[in-house]
């Protein structure tokens with residue numbers, strides 16, 4: 001089982017477009033870079049801002065797949081990726097998070113308590129086990145991210161800018177911790193912007209990237225001799241890390257080209273020249289670096305990777321390769337079954353919902369106030385045969401409430417969760433399907449409870465007939481409309497960030513609202529094309545369903561306090577708005593199909609984002 005990370009001729013291209021109307025063009029971010037990160041070593045990917053450090057880390061770790069070409073050689077199942085921002089489940093303590101990590105990542109019934117205490121003590125977090133993740137300091141949060149992955153004991157760590165936002169002392173402590181992890185036989189690779197001299201000296205291996213090309217690879221002590229080799233002299237007492245970044249940040253492309261050619265774009269490595277007598281006495285793991293004293297006897301030599309060795313070996317038959325691919329496809333990358341993943345996630349989401357008391361109270365108050373507001377507008381109007389348009393407005397008001405309440409919440413709240421889920425799915429905590437199922441089902445109990453409160457108040461205040469069957473149908477319709485609206489919101493929240501989503505959400509819902517109120521006063525003249533368009537609006541479907549529940553099912557004649565009430569017979573109203581030719585079952589069927597459709601789109605959108 002390989003523990004090293006090797007890559008060859010990695011190219012990463014993105015499509016960039018200046019504006020929506022301009023043609024997209026390809027931009028090459030990584031220009032055929034190669035390199036190797038060995039186990040037992042702490043490696044840093046360095047470079048000026050925008051050089052391609054994160055792109056390289058994402059490409060070799062597999063965190064980004066689309067647009068990446070080249071050969072990568074690493075054991076992905078034994079690796080983990082720690083993002084720059086430490087996304088953790090809020091409202092859960094360190095200990096609870098560790099328990100969840102164990103339940104999802106540790107095979108079989110192990111003694112979680114022992115594992116948790118071991119890992120937390122190792123990372124100096126044991127004293128913070130009862131604190132919630134959002135109350136931890138920056139350094140502690142970073143250590144928690146590592147602790148959560150450590151329960152599965154991965155042999156490769158990829159960390160994106162782990163020291164960003166930390167002060168010098170905390171950053172040095174973190175880097176020392178990564179070094180300890182590496183010394184235990186792991187490959188630890190992190191991107192770092194511009195380390196201080198003391199932090200720079202802690203790394204075993206440095207990989208410098210500039211404008212998408214590799215300009216240095218090797219020991220930090222070889223930086224100064226290497227630059228001197230290409231006639232760039234680092235001033236005495238200057239931090240070599242600062243100096244090489246400044247050199248790479250210069251305007252001139254020639255310097256970068258010279259350095260990159262000398263390093264064969266990562267196919268070569270700067271290392272200490274070892275005489276045969278010295279080789280025998282040197283261990284593979286280097287001693288604790290005490291200073292950045294430059295090497296005197298360094299050499300640039302080709303990196304010998306197992307990929308190169310493999311190329312020299314006789315080829316394995318394509319049939320054997322195909323068989324390996326097929327068995328890999330059927331082998332689940334997760335430690336526990338899909339059902340266990342679902343159950344752990346369901347309980348986690350339920351706990352989160354129950355602990356978020358403020359949100360629960362806000363939702364409850366919102367439902368009660370809106371119900372009283374709508375109820376008072378149509379107070380005891382439901383039985384007045386002279387107020388046909390008020391009846392329709394009541395049905396519209398109820399549906400609009402469900403739509404707006406359910407659409408906007410996921411649009412604003414969900415994009416934040418997407419990043420956390422992407423990281424956890426990538427690190428093989430769980431699959432997307434169990435997560436999605438848990439997400440859908442865990443919200444249901446609270447949604448049903450709030451909907452029942454709302455419909456009870458509205459139904460009673462409006463003075464609708466005291467028939468349990470009619471009230472139950474009224475509540476079911478409300479629930480299906482709210483599930484459909486939530487699916488629509490989730491689809492937007494999963495596809496766009498908060499800023500774009502909060503603009504796109506209301507924009508896309510507006511035509512649905514228009515179609516929902518279109519033509520109730522001239523229903524017989526609605527053209528066929530509009531009929532089809534109206535079908536596309538789930539709000540229209542909801543309004544029609546509510547009208548059918550309110551006025552269908554043998555509703556008694558309404559009261560009439562005037563000389564003549566044309567609409568006191570509910571059948572006349574249903575006929576006037578051309579709703580008498582449809583059934584509640586049909587309308588609900590379409591609403592359920594739309595709910596499933598939006599939720600499928602949400603799932604596919606998440607899939608595309610996670611696996612691209």
Ligand SMILES: Nc1ncnc2c1ncn2[C@@H]1O[C@H](COP(=O)(O)OP(=O)(O)OP(=O)(O)O)[C@@H](O)[C@H]1O
Pocket residue numbers: 014015016029047048049050051052053054055056193
């Ligand atoms: N998806 C993308 N679309 C367009 N440009 C991109 C994309 N991803 C990366 N880039 C560009 O590629 C370059 C390298 O990006 P990357 O994030 O890898 O740089 P970096 O070295 O990590 O920078 P920093 O230290 O500032 O985070 C930048 O100019 C960035 O704008």
